[in-house]
Amino acid sequence: MIAAHLPALQIVLPLLSAPLCVLLVRARLAYALSLIVCWLAFAISIMLLGQVLDGGVISYRLGGWAPPWGIEYRVDLVNAYVLLIVAAIGALVITYAGPSVAREIGGGRETLFYTSYMLCLTGLLGVTITGDAFNIFVFLEISSLSSYILISLGTDRRALTASFRYLIFGTIGATFFLIGVGLIYQATGTLNLADMANRVEPLGASRTVQAAFAFMAVGLAVKAALFPLHSWLPNAYAYAPSVVSAFLAATATKVSIYVLIRTYFSVFGPEFSFEVMTLGPVLMVLSIAAMLIGSMIAIFQDDIKRSFAYSSVAQIGYMVLGIGFATVLGVTGGMLHLFNHALMKGALFLALGCLIWRTGSVSITAMQGLGKRMPWTMAAIVGGGLSLIGVPLTVGFISKWYLLLAAIDSGLWWVAVFILISSLMAIIYVWRLVEVAYLSPSPDGAPSGEAPLVMLIPTWVLVLANFYFGVDTRVSVGVATEAAKYLLGAGS
Amino acid sequence: MSHHLVVRVVSKLLIPFILLFGLYVQFHGDFGPGGGFQAGVIFAAGFILYALVYGLDNAKRIIPEKYIRAGVALGLLIFAGTGVASLLMGGNYLDYSVLAEEAPKGQHLGIFVVEFGVGLTVASVMIVIFFAFAGRDHQIDEKEE
Amino acid sequence: MEWPGLYNYWIVIFLMMAGLYIVMARANLIKKMVGLSIFQVSVFVFYLTMGKVSGGTAPIVIDGDPVYSNPLPHVLILTAIVVGVATLALGLALIVRIKESYGTIEEDDIEKQETDA
Numbered sequence: 001m002i003a004a005h006l007p008a009l010q011i012v013l014p015l016l017s018a019p020l021c022v023l024l025v026r027a028r029l030a031y032a033l034s035l036i037v038c039w040l041a042f043a044i045s046i047m048l049l050g051q052v053l054d055g056g057v058i059s060y061r062l063g064g065w066a067p068p069w070g071i072e073y074r075v076d077l078v079n080a081y082v083l084l085i086v087a088a089i090g091a092l093v094i095t096y097a098g099p100s101v102a103r104e105i106g107g108g109r110e111t112l113f114y115t116s117y118m119l120c121l122t123g124l125l126g127v128t129i130t131g132d133a134f135n136i137f138v139f140l141e142i143s144s145l146s147s148y149i150l151i152s153l154g155t156d157r158r159a160l161t162a163s164f165r166y167l168i169f170g171t172i173g174a175t176f177f178l179i180g181v182g183l184i185y186q187a188t189g190t191l192n193l194a195d196m197a198n199r200v201e202p203l204g205a206s207r208t209v210q211a212a213f214a215f216m217a218v219g220l221a222v223k224a225a226l227f228p229l230h231s232w233l234p235n236a237y238a239y240a241p242s243v244v245s246a247f248l249a250a251t252a253t254k255v256s257i258y259v260l261i262r263t264y265f266s267v268f269g270p271e272f273s274f275e276v277m278t279l280g281p282v283l284m285v286l287s288i289a290a291m292l293i294g295s296m297i298a299i300f301q302d303d304i305k306r307s308f309a310y311s312s313v314a315q316i317g318y319m320v321l322g323i324g325f326a327t328v329l330g331v332t333g334g335m336l337h338l339f340n341h342a343l344m345k346g347a348l349f350l351a352l353g354c355l356i357w358r359t360g361s362v363s364i365t366a367m368q369g370l371g372k373r374m375p376w377t378m379a380a381i382v383g384g385g386l387s388l389i390g391v392p393l394t395v396g397f398i399s400k401w402y403l404l405l406a407a408i409d410s411g412l413w414w415v416a417v418f419i420l421i422s423s424l425m426a427i428i429y430v431w432r433l434v435e436v437a438y439l440s441p442s443p444d445g446a447p448s449g450e451a452p453l454v455m456l457i458p459t460w461v462l463v464l465a466n467f468y469f470g471v472d473t474r475v476s477v478g479v480a481t482e483a484a485k486y487l488l489g490a491g492s
Numbered sequence: 493m494s495h496h497l498v499v500r501v502v503s504k505l506l507i508p509f510i511l512l513f514g515l516y517v518q519f520h521g522d523f524g525p526g527g528g529f530q531a532g533v534i535f536a537a538g539f540i541l542y543a544l545v546y547g548l549d550n551a552k553r554i555i556p557e558k559y560i561r562a563g564v565a566l567g568l569l570i571f572a573g574t575g576v577a578s579l580l581m582g583g584n585y586l587d588y589s590v591l592a593e594e595a596p597k598g599q600h601l602g603i604f605v606v607e608f609g610v611g612l613t614v615a616s617v618m619i620v621i622f623f624a625f626a627g628r629d630h631q632i633d634e635k636e637e
Numbered sequence: 638m639e640w641p642g643l644y645n646y647w648i649v650i651f652l653m654m655a656g657l658y659i660v661m662a663r664a665n666l667i668k669k670m671v672g673l674s675i676f677q678v679s680v681f682v683f684y685l686t687m688g689k690v691s692g693g694t695a696p697i698v699i700d701g702d703p704v705y706s707n708p709l710p711h712v713l714i715l716t717a718i719v720v721g722v723a724t725l726a727l728g729l730a731l732i733v734r735i736k737e738s739y740g741t742i743e744e745d746d747i748e749k750q751e752t753d754a
Contacts, residue, residue, distance in 0.1 A: 008584070012575060019564070019572075062586055064584045064589060
């Protein structure tokens, strides 16, 4: 009986735990509750992926109303895969959160943190699972509003301005999406994504549909921090509490990119998106600019968190580049990078959190001699960094390999050159850290000693995942390829 | 604002009716226009009027802030809990029809409980927002006394 | 098409552009929130006019088969309004905190303090 209701439970459990966290008042209880619920959500997402692999698309009728009238939760291979990413990161990060939150947030605001965290998780999972366009908007705003709160909990006062900036950008982005949904509702008379896809096709290139497409694409690009709409991201990630940076960097932009993929391929269909609207060249130019400029700025940052935040802008470029090819190989590369980037940035930001826990700083000077003072944390940063560069045997290599294959397959060898240049830049900004940490001596009286095991273990789980999925690619590549085939086959 | 006699007397007369009207909109919502959102805001407006006229401290004495915060959470719990109840009784999430023996009765019960949750949360949220902004520094209470 | 044609869309577009312009052009954070709210309201108006059917009544079940307006956009916008209120409250709360820690709500002054620090 429970198996049939998994799609609802995936959302309802985190949603229920949020008000319970408020009622529990004490931080430890709230932490325990969120911990249990996050791991349950992870288990549910695994079971959902299993069900989809066995029996195809799952459709769940919320409130018993049949689609397209009622809200439908629709799980296919693509979003089962994204659900798994979000839930896995959510569970690992909450495990890590206990000591880090107590030190960085504290002061009676810890329960608020857990409440917002659970709401944010609810929103992200909801965006992914729902099959209803307006429902996407609502969940998008739930996750965004709670992430503004999470970011503003940072210790630096610049967290406040970063959060405000994100609020302005995020609201404009979501409202653009809402306008797009309104226009498409006007044209098709439905909000159900699957039903919409059927009704959009005969309309062809009507102006309403084109306008709807443009609004949705731009709004989601803001949310996904696609260059040049990324300016909210670096400060937001740099000044947020480290738990929040890790969680958002690994999940929030991914979910927006998932919705982008969904709109381009499932709703409007690859033909409309890439032939009528000629999205391919646009995405390619923007993503290459993101890769180069993001990596370039990352090299010159003294604040390591900021450096990795700019690197995220570049990595989003890789994902969108894959989508821009609009071939099975390209979309596979993009989807793979979605998963892989979650692993590497999750690992890196968690490791930086360990650093903050011990030294209270993430400036590059704080890292002098860190290789001796915090060997495990520093090794984790190196591991994540190797994956970020794309060294063979790491996940970063796998997704870049697929992107290169896709570029050559489409006859765009110059794109391959840019991928390599951007990877070289990644070597520079990672090597900088290695150099400072291992080759320069520790300043006198610098704090040393590792972070608690509760923090180190999740960090290392993610680091090892970077290597495991870089060697054993059956699961990740298999699912991503099937998902890409499904996406490109569904529209044509 | 406590020295404005007219305002005090008029609001004292009005507040019970505002609260009553809020309750009317809440519980008449299943027969006519109304429902939790509107009712919650109207109810909160009556309370906020009291706080404006008689001061924040008096208002907080009537409903301490921590109870209102609990109200925010409780309303959401009632809403989501109704869905869980329908899950447990064999329907889909938020499928009200299974809540009673006959489907229409179940739907009536379901929407009633859910709207109550919505009303509770909306009213509490409005009051919490007001308290949060007004309590930041004590301009509203003390400037005119 | 005779003038003013679908004038409701002109109103929507005017509000939308005015809101976006205020968000971009004003350095005062409160004014930015005002602009953002106007921008959101324009979308609410857009949805509401979309649901109107000429000569349609309220969608309440009565005898006969009356022409009625589409109620769905109204319901959707009720939700969007709640989202808008939450955004506004959160934005203003952030502004209060910014004012407390920077002593100003002018974007230029804040940026100056950040680059000096």
